Amino acid sequence: MEKRVFFKGWWLPALLVAPQLLISFVFFFYPSGQAIWNSLFLPDPFGLKTEFVGLDNFRFLLSDPYYLASFKTTIIFSTAVSVSSMALGLYLAALADRLIKGAGVYQTLLIWPYAIAPAIAGVLWLFMFNGNIGLASYYLKALGYEWNHTLKGDQAMFLVILASSWGRISYNFLFFLAGLQAIPKSIIEAAAIDGASFWKRFGTIVIPLLSPITFFLLVVNIVYAFFDTFGVIHTITSGGPEQSTTILVYKVFSDGFVSQDLGSSAAQSVILLVLVGILTVIQFKYIERKVHY
């Protein structure tokens, strides 16, 4: 029988959960409610008059081919950022874990990029690939490759993925390293004595034991790619060329704050809210089952 604790009365539990409830209300329920409410209206930018339009904002959005394209862009972008930064993070962590001398120095240097804000990271990469003064674009040109991410969508996409993944590798590295170090050496040694090769050990022991951390990182990285990469995209491409790097959250910003179409922007927020909800359910319901704790 499970042991349970019961509080007498209701005010103490209520008091204890009150701060959390208050924070959830102020920072989540209230703004979400506002977004849902606003998505049903078509206001003018100055807020002088507004008109109830029902679901017209959603109809307007779903008939816009660029909005639908933005879903595809978001999927490509988030997958590329999550997979590349996690794979490289794991690779570097596996290398750093085997280091005997100077491990601290390597680890510190590898974690460093994480301290750089996305917008700054964006500007750094932009400088390197700038068509006028960029070092990278200069060398590419010398090799005969024409670099112009202001005009070529695939190059722009590559650049924002690069800049977004870069700082993220450090973060993933840090968690994978901690995960690797938490694996008892005795298990690996026992497997080695039984004749398992490095790759066999890595595939059958290390990866399964890392799965809780991998799962955690997957969730965090996707959320990062969805929302926190705003700064990178804003500084490097502003969503262009031809909206080829306009991910959903950037479109919320550009339609709401650049174009002052607050009705459409609110409707997009609602769609994004539902989407993230669905993603989270999928992740916890299907992927978490495969995770060994």
Next chain:
Amino acid sequence: MKTIKAIIASLALFAMFAGTSAQAKVEIQWWHAFGGRLGELLDEQVNKFNASQNKYTVVHTRKGNYSETLNAGIAAFRAGQHPNILMVFEVGTASLMAAKGAYVPMYQLMKDAGQRFNPNGFVSAVSGYYTTTDGKMLSMPYNSSTPVLWVNKDLMKKAGLDPEMDLSTWKRVGNALDAAKAKGIDMPFCTCWHSWVHLENFSAYHNIPFATKSNGFAGLDTELAFNSPVHIKHIQTLGKWAQEGKFKYMGRRNEAGKNFRAGECMLMTESSAGYAGIKKEAKFEFGIRHLPYYGATEAPQNTIIGGSSLWALSGKSKEENKGTAAFLAFLSKTDIQAKWHQDTGYLGVTTAAAKATKKSGFYKSNPGTDLAGIQMMRNKVTQNSKGLRLGSFDQIRGIIDEEMEGVYNGTKTAQVALDSAVKRGNVLLRRFERANK
């Protein structure tokens, strides 16, 4: 210890004086979009006004680029924290005009303040942009420019061309670019502000509509019309030049200016207000020419303006509005306008300023600086060359930029791109019409 006391005492004393002076003077807030050299010149104007009288203090704040300034102003208005004066670029004009109640119309502001103000003193090509169809001026023209062709004469010589050759038509420009490419010049042509130069001004200059209903002046039910054969011909030509490496795309705003000033680009279409930067940085001989056009059309008609005007936002006290009126009247004075025109390459927006500049011999010692004014005022304006008044226009320009990028990188023909831009833009115009009925 003693020094600390002294510092505190002096600080307190300073605060007291600062406090009394702030009480005595009415503070006028002005949000604008000018940094760099233009910001310095703007600051100079404000200081001159503050020193010229003791009733008002104008405080100016830079809020980012044009779009960011407009958005900051709108957001602040919703929150009731807006400034007295907001700088709005020409693209945002229709949005403000439609927001009746958000601003005090200029004629009203001046009348209420008892300020002597003559709207007819402004160049009509400029003031027409900010005036209602029944002749009421709503905002105050501040900086206005028009696109011209900038020539790097040193690169022209390198290309084996006569730097004074005729570049009045796009055909001649095309021949010059061919010669430049053959001589291995890396960037024969570049441009800033694609939609503004190559569609908006292009339409006015060729006397063809950019949009129906007199480009939106005659009603919110306007529709875009920049997919005519002449428009398509021009954009297709630019696309072809881009494919052949004669035209290099550097970005949507004025990024290409950097390449021109660095001496990389031979011919550039850019605002006449590029003058301040080019004069300061160019280490080569440069020239200014009229914007080219196509033969066998109605060109050259006249070009239209870009730039900003100042709006007096509503909800301020009578006393503050008086100060706003006094400051705006001060800005339209001839000596202030003439100096601004000569320093920046923006047009002299009052006829008196243009005359004073001519008299001072400025145009003679700085050849080409008068071209922008001539180009704008060369003919009586038509329905197609008065300017544009379209809602959500910042967003529509974004759409146009996107579609034109498709032409430059070779994925779309000009016909497909312009048809698509018109279609997508019209959706936004209908949405704007609906929100502002």
